[in-house]
Amino acid sequence: MSLKIHQDHGRFKQIVRGKIKANLRRYVQKGEMLGKRGKDTISIPIPFIDIPHFKYGHREQGGVGQGEGDVGQQLSPGAVQPGDGQQAGQGEGEHALEVDVSLEELATILGEELQLPNIERKGKEQVVAQKIKYTGVHTTGPESLRHFKRTYKQALRRQIALGTYDPSRPIIVPTREDRRYRSYRLQQLPETNAVILYMMDVSGSMGDEQKEIVRIESFWLDTWLRHQYKGLECRYLIHDAVAREVDRDTFFHTRESGGTMISSAYKLCKDIIQADYPSSSWNIYPFHFSDGDNWSADDTRHCVEMLKADILPHVNQFAYGQVESPYGSGQFIKDLRESVGDLDNVALSEIADKDAIYQSIKDFLGRGK
Amino acid sequence: MPRGLTPQLAQLKETIEGYARGYGLDFFETVFELVTYDELNMVAAYGGFPNRYPHWRWGMEYEQLSKGYEYGLSKIYELVINNDPTYAYLMESNAEVDQKLVMAHVYGHADFFKNNFYFQHTNRRMIDEMANHATRVRRWVDKIGIEKIEDFIDRALSLENLIDYHSPYIRRNPDPRRAEEEDKSNERVEGFRVGREYMRGFVNPTEFLEEQRRKVAEEKERKKQFPERPQRDVLLFLLEHAPLEPWEFDILATLREEAYYFAPQGQTKIMNEGWASYWHSKIMTQKALRDDEVIDYADHHSGTMGTRPGALNPYKIGIELFRDIEERWDKGRFGKEWDECDDLRARRAWDRKLGLGKEKIFEVRKHYNDVTFIDTFLTAEFAQEQKLFVYGFNDKRNSWEILDREFRKVKSKLLTQLTNFGNPIVEVVDANFDNRGELLLAHKHDGQDLKQDYARETLKNLASLWRRPVNLVTRVEGKGMAVRFDGQSHSEKKVEL
Numbered sequence: 001m002s003l004k005i006h007q008d009h010g011r012f013k014q015i016v017r018g019k020i021k022a023n024l025r026r027y028v029q030k031g032e033m034l035g036k037r038g039k040d041t042i043s044i045p046i047p048f049i050d051i052p053h054f055k056y057g058h059r060e061q062g063g064v065g066q067g068e069g070d071v072g073q074q075l076s077p078g079a080v081q082p083g084d085g086q087q088a089g090q091g092e093g094e095h096a097l098e099v100d101v102s103l104e105e106l107a108t109i110l111g112e113e114l115q116l117p118n119i120e121r122k123g124k125e126q127v128v129a130q131k132i133k134y135t136g137v138h139t140t141g142p143e144s145l146r147h148f149k150r151t152y153k154q155a156l157r158r159q160i161a162l163g164t165y166d167p168s169r170p171i172i173v174p175t176r177e178d179r180r181y182r183s184y185r186l187q188q189l190p191e192t193n194a195v196i197l198y199m200m201d202v203s204g205s206m207g208d209e210q211k212e213i214v215r216i217e218s219f220w221l222d223t224w225l226r227h228q229y230k231g232l233e234c235r236y237l238i239h240d241a242v243a244r245e246v247d248r249d250t251f252f253h254t255r256e257s258g259g260t261m262i263s264s265a266y267k268l269c270k271d272i273i274q275a276d277y278p279s280s281s282w283n284i285y286p287f288h289f290s291d292g293d294n295w296s297a298d299d300t301r302h303c304v305e306m307l308k309a310d311i312l313p314h315v316n317q318f319a320y321g322q323v324e325s326p327y328g329s330g331q332f333i334k335d336l337r338e339s340v341g342d343l344d345n346v347a348l349s350e351i352a353d354k355d356a357i358y359q360s361i362k363d364f365l366g367r368g369k
Numbered sequence: 370m371p372r373g374l375t376p377q378l379a380q381l382k383e384t385i386e387g388y389a390r391g392y393g394l395d396f397f398e399t400v401f402e403l404v405t406y407d408e409l410n411m412v413a414a415y416g417g418f419p420n421r422y423p424h425w426r427w428g429m430e431y432e433q434l435s436k437g438y439e440y441g442l443s444k445i446y447e448l449v450i451n452n453d454p455t456y457a458y459l460m461e462s463n464a465e466v467d468q469k470l471v472m473a474h475v476y477g478h479a480d481f482f483k484n485n486f487y488f489q490h491t492n493r494r495m496i497d498e499m500a501n502h503a504t505r506v507r508r509w510v511d512k513i514g515i516e517k518i519e520d521f522i523d524r525a526l527s528l529e530n531l532i533d534y535h536s537p538y539i540r541r542n543p544d545p546r547r548a549e550e551e552d553k554s555n556e557r558v559e560g561f562r563v564g565r566e567y568m569r570g571f572v573n574p575t576e577f578l579e580e581q582r583r584k585v586a587e588e589k590e591r592k593k594q595f596p597e598r599p600q601r602d603v604l605l606f607l608l609e610h611a612p613l614e615p616w617e618f619d620i621l622a623t624l625r626e627e628a629y630y631f632a633p634q635g636q637t638k639i640m641n642e643g644w645a646s647y648w649h650s651k652i653m654t655q656k657a658l659r660d661d662e663v664i665d666y667a668d669h670h671s672g673t674m675g676t677r678p679g680a681l682n683p684y685k686i687g688i689e690l691f692r693d694i695e696e697r698w699d700k701g702r703f704g705k706e707w708d709e710c711d712d713l714r715a716r717r718a719w720d721r722k723l724g725l726g727k728e729k730i731f732e733v734r735k736h737y738n739d740v741t742f743i744d745t746f747l748t749a750e751f752a753q754e755q756k757l758f759v760y761g762f763n764d765k766r767n768s769w770e771i772l773d774r775e776f777r778k779v780k781s782k783l784l785t786q787l788t789n790f791g792n793p794i795v796e797v798v799d800a801n802f803d804n805r806g807e808l809l810l811a812h813k814h815d816g817q818d819l820k821q822d823y824a825r826e827t828l829k830n831l832a833s834l835w836r837r838p839v840n841l842v843t844r845v846e847g848k849g850m851a852v853r854f855d856g857q858s859h860s861e862k863k864v865e866l
Contacts, residue, residue: 008426009431011425053827054792066678068678068756071774075768097429
């Protein structure tokens with residue numbers, strides 16, 4: 001049933017959307033930490049939308065309260081709520097409004113605001129799955145799909161019409177004609193598969209701040225790619241001098257103290273792609289984050305070779321994000337820029353601080369790869 | 370959409386209505402409608418009405434209510450519309466004891482709506498009127514587009530509290546002497562009539578004549594001013610004098626009408642809720658409650674009456690004050706003798722067995738509004754018993770704290786809060802300010818500054834309706850200040866007040 005209010009609610013949501021868009025840069029910096037996260041939605045605090053009036057500032061005004069306490073005693077935070085408007089019209093307007101936004105919606109907003117192109121999917125969209133959908137009720141069908149309630153109703157209707165129904169002995173006997181069956185249709189779902197391979201340097205030089213930047217950035221990359229592909233998988237690899245695959249939680253919270261050999265991560269990445277994701281049917285997105293410090297120039301050379309030979313030919317786009325850290329030399333991105341920087345499926349981005357995340361997302365996703 | 374009552378509820382209604390009438394409550398026919406929580410949220414978002422003009426604000430309200438309900442944080446119990454017949458809503462999923470409670474409460478409101486002085490001029494066909502407003506605004510939307518209309522409504526709503534809350538109760542007769550007066554003002558000033566010519570210099574000394582002439586001149590000057598006297602109903606002033614498009618005029622008039630309709634509910638919030646709570650409590654505990662329902666009832670009743678330190682619960686203050694009045698008039702605790710009695714023991718034991726309580730509270734609900742109610746009946750004992758205090762913001766500690774428990778301060782704070790509905794008084798003083806067609810408003814400062822950012826935004830909205838620069842004279846931190854908005858930007862300058 002549709003209520004009249006849904007129109008007004010729709011208008012309100014539109015306004016909220018506008019607000020989110022206008023403040024997107026700020027939200028991008030907070031990423032996942034925006035608010036409580038539901039299954040497909042995220043609640044975002046937006047500034048309270050209020051209609052201005054001539055009114056008193058609540059702080060100057062104070063008020064009358066009720067309860068225990070001595071003079072001079074502090075009231076617990078939150079105890080004083082701006083009036084409900086009806087009573088005294090004294091809202092301070094400083095409390096935020098929490099609105100639920102679906103991740104889908106958020107991705108759309110992100111796309112519009114950052115002017116991200118839709119991704120050109122690799123290869124043809126293959127028919128991968130078939131889904132059965134019950135679409136109606138027919139008079140024929142297998143007994144296993146008999147619709148009991150409809151059959152019963154049909155029989156009841158017939159018996160009442162024929163006058164054979166006796167309310168005191170309500171026995172209904174369905175005949176062949178009364179039987180109703182569910183009917184289905186096979187739906188073919190075009191499915192495109194995509195995988196993100198997150199790689200992160202967890203050596204000693206990557207601090208908490210750097211990791212948080214990676215985490216926020218990955219939230220937005222996730223959100224956008226999920227919007228573009230149904231069925232997105234994520235794999236997480238961490239490395240210092242050696243690389244290993246971990247779960248999401250470990251990915252963001254591990255801290256090692258060892259040195260850094262980036263080649264270890266690229267090797268693992270290559271192996272995973274070869275083993276699990278044939279590039280003919282998968283859209284593959286490796287994202288690598290580090291502070292740009294590598295063990296040796298040799299190792300870097302090794303990395304570049306591996307990239308050129310084994311990774312780049314198979315992936316949609318390889319992205320490297322260099323998070324600035326006080327300990328990193330920041331050399332790696334320069335090396336990459338020299339060797340593979342002009343290839344069109346390589347995206348490189350330097351992320352100086354949280355403010356730079358906004359631009360960095362654009363760097364990574366701006367090409368529609 | 371809303372359904373009629375189930376036979377069981379219909380019977381319940383009959384019973385409760387019988388109890389209510391038995392106690393002497395007097396109300397219009399009261400119609401209960403059965404709704405789902407979603408419908409209830411919608412109606413509540415619409416301010417109690419099933420149909421309002423389109424505006425995003427209702428959507429926001431609805432979102433918050435729905436969320437509050439879904440998270441189990443809040444639940445609307447009663448919703449009743451001042452109308453003849455009075456409409457009220459029952460939520461389908463409520464337990465029977467809740468339905469009883471709501472019905473009993475609603476009859477209290479219904480009685481109040483019908484009998485309180487401040488509601489006498491409200492439109493009792495407001496449900497129809499609101500629906501008409503909705504249709505009218507929708508028609509404009511079809512013609513002009515939702516964007517423009519909504520934007521205008523936003524701006525107009527920004528001014529909706531600039532009405533004269535008392536004007537419905539003031540009778541303004543066209544003054545027949547006016548024309549005569551105008552003639553008079555052209556006469557020469559001659560001072561008092563003098564019987565003996567030699568006394569003239571004494572009866573009408575030159576200074577006195579000067580003074581009189583000056584007054585007359587001033588009066589003439591004032592007549593040239595427009596408006597002649599400061600006008601508090603800013604919306605009316607705009608309707609009459611601002612260069613509005615027909616659709617703008619129509620919508621503004623609509624919003625003004627609605628603001629006046631809701632005004633008495635704001636003026637009698639404490640009394641109205643107190644009265645309804647008093648009666649639901651009475652009806653439930655003396656008549657309607659079954660033994661097995663006591664716990665649930667007590668739970669919900671105390672939930673409604675609950676207080677927080679930083680806010681005054683109108684239900685609680687209202688019900689306690691009505692009970693206090695009843696007790697005082699039953700026991701004769703009023704009048705000169707009572708006031709002058711200083712002996713605490715005697716006061717505590719005071720009982721003249723007058724039994725006037727019931728009569729008195731019915732009288733009070735007829736003639737008072739929140740301001741006069743608190744002013745007349747809030748006693749020192751009551752304030753102490755209810756643990757009332759004044760709180761304020763401590764800038765040093767950056768937190769709210771209890772400032773005072775002294776009765777006089779509590780009462781005066783409370784009265785200030787309630788006066789003019791808690792709104793600052795802002796009047797149109799001059800519509801041709803500086804002889805440039807600018808609008809000048811004056812804020813009657815009563816010790817509290819306006820919220821500056823809001824005031825500036827409001828000025829902006831006002832300017833868009835007046836279509837010329839607007840000025841506001843107010844006081845900020847003790848100093849006179851004139852804020853001007855010229856259509857582009859704000860400017861400020863200090864003024865002497």
